[in-house]
Amino acid sequence: MVQAINLALREEMARDERVVLLGEDVGGDGGVFRVSEGLLEQFGPERVIDTPLSESGIAGIAIGMAAYGLRPVAEIQFMGFLYAAFEQLFSHAARIRARSRGRYGSPLVIRTPYGGGIKAPELHEESTEAFFCHMPGVKVVVPSGPAVAKGLLLASLRDPDPVIFLEPTRLYRMIREEVQEGDFVVPLGEARLVREGTDVTVIAWGSMLERVLTAVAPYGADVIDLLTLSPWDEETVLASARKTGRVVIVHEAVRNCGFGAEIAATVADEAVLSLRAPVLRVTAPDVPVPLARLADCYLPSVERIQQAVDEVMSY
Amino acid sequence: MPEETIASLSVRRLSILDEAGTVDSSLMPALTGEEMRRMYELLVLSRIFDARALALQREGRIGTYPSILGQEAAQVGSAFALAKADWVFPSFREMGVHITLGYPLHQLFQYWAGDERGMRTPDDLNIFPICVAVGTHIPHAVGAALAAKLRGDKAAVACYFGDGATSKGDFHEGFNMAGVFRVPAVFFCQNNQWAISVPVSRQTAAPTLAQKAWSYGFEGVQVDGNDVFAVYRAAREALERARNDGGPTFVECLTYRVGDHTTADDASRYRQAAEVEKWRGRDPILRLERHLAAEGLWNTVYQAEVRQRAEASVDEAVRLAESVTPPEPAEMFAAVGAVPSRRLRRQQEDLRLGR
Numbered sequence: 001m002v003q004a005i006n007l008a009l010r011e012e013m014a015r016d017e018r019v020v021l022l023g024e025d026v027g028g029d030g031g032v033f034r035v036s037e038g039l040l041e042q043f044g045p046e047r048v049i050d051t052p053l054s055e056s057g058i059a060g061i062a063i064g065m066a067a068y069g070l071r072p073v074a075e076i077q078f079m080g081f082l083y084a085a086f087e088q089l090f091s092h093a094a095r096i097r098a099r100s101r102g103r104y105g106s107p108l109v110i111r112t113p114y115g116g117g118i119k120a121p122e123l124h125e126e127s128t129e130a131f132f133c134h135m136p137g138v139k140v141v142v143p144s145g146p147a148v149a150k151g152l153l154l155a156s157l158r159d160p161d162p163v164i165f166l167e168p169t170r171l172y173r174m175i176r177e178e179v180q181e182g183d184f185v186v187p188l189g190e191a192r193l194v195r196e197g198t199d200v201t202v203i204a205w206g207s208m209l210e211r212v213l214t215a216v217a218p219y220g221a222d223v224i225d226l227l228t229l230s231p232w233d234e235e236t237v238l239a240s241a242r243k244t245g246r247v248v249i250v251h252e253a254v255r256n257c258g259f260g261a262e263i264a265a266t267v268a269d270e271a272v273l274s275l276r277a278p279v280l281r282v283t284a285p286d287v288p289v290p291l292a293r294l295a296d297c298y299l300p301s302v303e304r305i306q307q308a309v310d311e312v313m314s315y
Numbered sequence: 316m317p318e319e320t321i322a323s324l325s326v327r328r329l330s331i332l333d334e335a336g337t338v339d340s341s342l343m344p345a346l347t348g349e350e351m352r353r354m355y356e357l358l359v360l361s362r363i364f365d366a367r368a369l370a371l372q373r374e375g376r377i378g379t380y381p382s383i384l385g386q387e388a389a390q391v392g393s394a395f396a397l398a399k400a401d402w403v404f405p406s407f408r409e410m411g412v413h414i415t416l417g418y419p420l421h422q423l424f425q426y427w428a429g430d431e432r433g434m435r436t437p438d439d440l441n442i443f444p445i446c447v448a449v450g451t452h453i454p455h456a457v458g459a460a461l462a463a464k465l466r467g468d469k470a471a472v473a474c475y476f477g478d479g480a481t482s483k484g485d486f487h488e489g490f491n492m493a494g495v496f497r498v499p500a501v502f503f504c505q506n507n508q509w510a511i512s513v514p515v516s517r518q519t520a521a522p523t524l525a526q527k528a529w530s531y532g533f534e535g536v537q538v539d540g541n542d543v544f545a546v547y548r549a550a551r552e553a554l555e556r557a558r559n560d561g562g563p564t565f566v567e568c569l570t571y572r573v574g575d576h577t578t579a580d581d582a583s584r585y586r587q588a589a590e591v592e593k594w595r596g597r598d599p600i601l602r603l604e605r606h607l608a609a610e611g612l613w614n615t616v617y618q619a620e621v622r623q624r625a626e627a628s629v630d631e632a633v634r635l636a637e638s639v640t641p642p643e644p645a646e647m648f649a650a651v652g653a654v655p656s657r658r659l660r661r662q663q664e665d666l667r668l669g670r
Contacts, residue, residue, distance in 0.1 A: 020465070046465050052495055057454050057488030064458020067443065068402070070465070072458075088485075091448045092455070099444045101435035102650040137651050160653035189656065231656035 002172045004146035004179045005035050005111075008153040009073065011182070013043055016071060019157060022049040023058060023075030032077060033113060033172055059085035059110065063093050066108040071157060076112040079166065080123025085110070086131070093162040094137035106162045109153075114142070114166035115207055115252050116299055119292035125169070126289065127206075127253040132164045133230040133262065139163045139188055140230040144209040145175045148227060151186030159188060168207040175210070191233035193240070195223040200246040200309055203237060203263060205229065208250045208300060215305035219313065229259055234266055241267050245276035246312040250300050255283040277315035280308045324529040328537045331544040334597055336605020344548040348612050350395075354543055355607060356621050357391045358600050361411040363625040364420060367633065368410075368427060372578045376637070377428040381408045385541070385573030388599030389505050391415050392546030393473070393566070396554055400470040402441040402463070404456040406449065408505070409475045416440060420632030421639075430642055450480030453489030453502070460498035460563070471557035472500045473550075479510030481524050487531075490565070494532035499557035501550065502528075502565045505540065507572035512585040528565035540570030541599040571597070 013019045021036055027050040030037035040048040051058050055076055062072040076082045082089075093106040116125035132140045141156055141163055143149035149167070156163040195213065197220030204212045205226040212223055222240040226232055241247050247267055249260035260281040267279050282300045290298050331342045346354075365384055371377045383390060390411025397403065397416065405412055410423060418440060426433030426445075434444045443459075446452035456474035463470045480486050481504065493500055506524050508515045521527060528535030536553075538545040546568055553564035571594035575582045582591075607613035648655060648663045655663070 049496075052488075052491055054488040054491065056485055057457075057492050060451065060454020060485060060489065061458030061461060061492055064404075064455035064460070065462040066458075067455065068459040068462035068466075070462045087448065087451060088454070091451060096444070097653065098650045099431070099434060100650075101432055103436050103438075104443065105653060139652075231658055234658065 001143065001146045001149045001167065001175065002033060002035050004150040005153055005167065006037060006039070007179060007181070008150045008157070009036065009039060010042065012154060012157045013039065013047060016157070018069065018071040019073060020047050020049065020065065020070050021073045021075065022051050022062065024051055024053055024077055026050060026075050031075065033169070035167075036075070055081050055084035056088055059088035059093070062108045062110070063088060063096065063106055066106045067096065067104050071107055073109045073111060073157065076110060078124045079112045079114045079126040079128065082110065082112055089132070089138065089162070089164070090135050094135045097161065098137060105160055107160045109156045109163045109165050111165045111167060113169040113172075115168045115170060116289055116295060117170040117207065119295055122289070122291065127251070127284070129166055129229055130253060130257055130259045133259055137161065138230065139228065140166065141188060141228050142166045142168070142205045143227065144168070144206055144225050145171065146177050146179050148186050148192070148225075150179050151184050152188070152227060154183070154185045155188050158185070163188070166206065170207045186227065188228045189231045189233060190227065191236040192225045192227055193222060193236065194225050195221060197221045198244055200248065200312055201237070201240040201244045202248045202250065202305075202309065204250040206252065208252055211300065211302050212250055212305055215302045216309055219309060221309070232263070234270075237263060238267065238271050241271040242274040245274050246315070247275070247279045248282065248305070248308045248312055249279070250282045250305055252284055252299055254286045255281060256286045258283055277312040280312055282308045324526055326523050326525045326535060326537055328539075329545045329549050330539040330542055331548065332542045332602055332606055334602050336602050336609060338544060338606060342548065344544060344551060346544070346547070348610065351603075351607060351610075352612055354391060354395055354547070355600070355603055355613070356625070357395070357411075357415050358387045358543065358603065359621050360625040360628060361387045361391060361414050362600065363622065364410060364414060364423070364629050364632075367629045368424070369574075369578065371424070371633070377424060379577050379579045380427050381577045382574035383408055383410050385594060385599075386505055386507055386570045387411050388543040388603075389503070389540040389546055389568035389570045392543040393503050393550040393568070395547055396550035397473060398471070398554070400441070400468070401554070402443070402456075402459050402470060402472045404443045404452045404459070404472065404474040405445050406452065406476045406480065407445045407447055408477065409445070412475060413442065416442060418442060420628060421635035424632055424636035425639060428636065430639070432642060432646070433636075450476055450483030450486045452476070453480070453485050454492065456500055456502070457489045457493045457496070457498055460493070460500040460557075461496050464496070464499055469558050470499070471554045472498070473503060473554070474500060475503045475505065477510065478504065478506040478508065478515045478518055478524060479513070480504070481527060482518055490528065490531040493563040497560075497562040499560070500563045501553040501557055502563065503550070504565065504567045506567050506569050508570075509572045509576070509582070509586070511576040511580060512582075523567065525565060525567040528563075533563045533565065535565035535567060537567040537569055540568030541597050541602070543599055543603055
C-alpha cells in the first residue's frame with residue numbers, strides 16, 4: 001500500500017500542479033513510513049514541504065492554501081495526533097463552503113496512518129473514524145488494500161471538499177497486489193462487494209476486511225468493503241441486508257457510538273422487515289487502545305468474527 | 316567564559332496624529348487631501364453603520380452584534396492600504412475593514428440578522444468569511460500567503476484579530492509557520508484592551524503584544540490604533556515588505572473597545588466609567604477632524620454632508636437587507652458540499668415533507 005499511495009501522489013502531482021504535499025518529515029525523510037519517498041527529489045521543495053511540529057497549524061495552513069486555489073495534501077503522522085487539528089477540521093474545513101455560501105471551498109486531503117495491530121506506543125494506533133463521520137462537510141475514506149488505496153486517493157485528491165484519508169498502518173506492507181498505473185479512480189461513496197453469497201451480510205473496512213474474509217469461509221456471505229464511510233453506500237448495504245436477512249458489522253474502533261452503530265440504525269430503519277436475526281457488531285471494547293502486550297485481545301480476531309457470524313446463522 | 320547576551324529585542328511605537336490634531340510631518344505618510352477626506356468619510360460611515368447596527372439589535376431587527384466603536388481608525392487606516400489583489404482574513408469585529416474595502420453594507424446587516432447569505436463575499440473581493448473561533452483563522456491567512464508565494468503572485472494577505480487571540484494556540488502555530496516560511500502576510504492585532512471582561516494585563520504578562528512576533532523571527536511594531544495616519548503608514552510599510560518578499564510583519568494597533576463586547580454584554584459590570592471616558596476622549600474621528608480643519612479640508616458644513624451621506628447609505632442598506640426574501644429551509648442544505656450526497660438529498664426531501 002505504501003507504494004500504491006506513493007504512485008497515486010506521484011501521478012497526481014505530475015498531472016495537477018496545484019497538488020502540494022505538506023507535513024512533518026514528508027520531504028527530506030520521505031515520510032516516516034516512506035510513503036512520500038522520492039517526491040521531494042522529483043517535484044522540489046515548493047511542492048513537497050516539511051513543516052514544523054504543529055498539527056493544528058498544518059491543518060490550518062492547508063485550509064488557507066486550499067482557499068487560495070491549491071490542492072494541499074497534509075500528512076498527519078498518526079491519527080492520534082490528528083486530534084490537535086480537530087478544531088481546524090470541524091470548525092473550518094467542514095464549514096467553509098457553507099459559511100461562504102459556495103464562494104470558497106476547502107479542497108484538501110488529510111492523510112494519516114490509522115488503526116492498530118502494529119505494537120506501537122500510545123496514540124499511534126487510533127481508530128476514531130466515527131468522530132470525523134459526524135462532521136457534515138467532510139468525507140472519510142478507508143482503503144483496504146493497495147489497488148483501492150490508489151484509486152481512492154486519486155478520487156480524494158480530485159474531490160472539491162475535504163477528505164480524511166485513513167491509511168491502515170498494518171496494511172502498509174502486508175498486502176502485495178497489482179496496482180494499475182494511470183488514471184484509475186475508485187469513486188468515493190461507493191462500497192465494493194468483495195464476495196457474494198446469500199447467507200449473511202458482513203460489512204467491514206480497512207484492515208478488518210482481510211480477517212472477515214477468513215472468518216466467513218464456511219458460509220456464503222456477501223462481504224461488503226465500505227471504502228468510504230462518509231458518505232457511505234447505503235444502497236449496497238441495504239440491498240444485501242434485504243437479500244440475506246443477517247447482518248454483522250466489524251470494526252476496530254470501540255463499540256460505543258462506533259460507525260457500526262450508524263449502519264445498524266440504518267438497517268433497523270430501512271430493512272428491519274427482512275431481518276432474521278439481530279444486527280451484530282464485532283468491535284473493540286470501550287477502552288483506550290492498549291499497548292503491545294494486550295493488543296491481540298483488543299482488536300476483533302478471526303475467532304470473534306466467526307462467533308458473531310455463527311450466532312446470526314443460528315437464528 | 317563570561318556570559319554574553321546573544322539576543323535582545325526592541326519594539327518601535329509609531330504615532331503621527333495626536334489628539335489635538337497635530338501631525339509629526341517627518342512621519343506623515345504621502346496622502347493627498349482627497350485621500351485624507353476619503354479616509355474621514357470611511358471612518359464616519361463605519362461609525363454610523365455601527366451605531367445603526369446597535370439600534371437595530373435593540374429593536375430586534377438583527378441579532379447579537381459586536382460593536383467597533385472606538386476602533387474605526389485601526390480598521391479603516393489599515394484596510395486603506397490594501398490592494399485589490401490582497402486577501403483579507405477578518406475575525407468578527409472588522410466591519411470597518413469590510414466597509415473600507417467595499418463589502419456591500421446590506422450584506423453585513425443580513426449576516427448579523429442571521430441570514431448566512433450575507434457572508435457570500437462578492438466575486439470581486441478577496442475577503443474570507445468572518446471567523447468566530449478566536450484566532451483560529453491565523454493559520455488560514457498563513458496558508459493563503461504561502462500559496463500566493465508558491466504561485467509567485469504579488470499579493471499580500473492581511474489577517475485581523477484582537478488581543479485575546481494572542482493567547483490561542485493557533486496564534487502561536489500560525490506565527491511560527493509565518494516566520495519559518497517567510498510568508499507575505501501582515502497580521503493586524505486590534506488590541507482594544509478587553510477580551511469580554513478580561514483586560515489585556517490578564518491576557519499576557521508580556522509588556523507589549525507586538526514583541527510576540529520577535530519570538531517567531533519577524534518584526535512586531537506597535538502603533539497608536541486611534542491614529543489613522545500611523546495605522547496607515549505601518550500597514551503600507553508592512554504590506555510593501557510582504558509583497559516584495561520581505562516576509563511577515565505584526566502590527567499591534569493599541570486602541571480601545573468603547574462599547575460592550577457584544578450587545579449581549581454589559582461592560583459596566585467589569586469596567587470603570589472613568590477609563591471608558593478617557594478613551595472616548597481619544598476619539599480617532601475627532602483628531603482627524605481637527606487636522607483636516609487645520610489643512611482647510613474640513614468644516615461643519617462638510618461634516619454635516621458626510622454624516623448625511625453616510626446615514627443615507629446605511630438607510631438604503633437596511634432597506635435592502637430587510638426587503639430580501641427570507642432564506643428557505645433548502646438553504647440549510649445548499650453548499651454543505653460541492654455536490655450533495657444522496658443521503659443529504661433524502662434528508663432535505665424528508666424535511667420538506669415534514670418527516
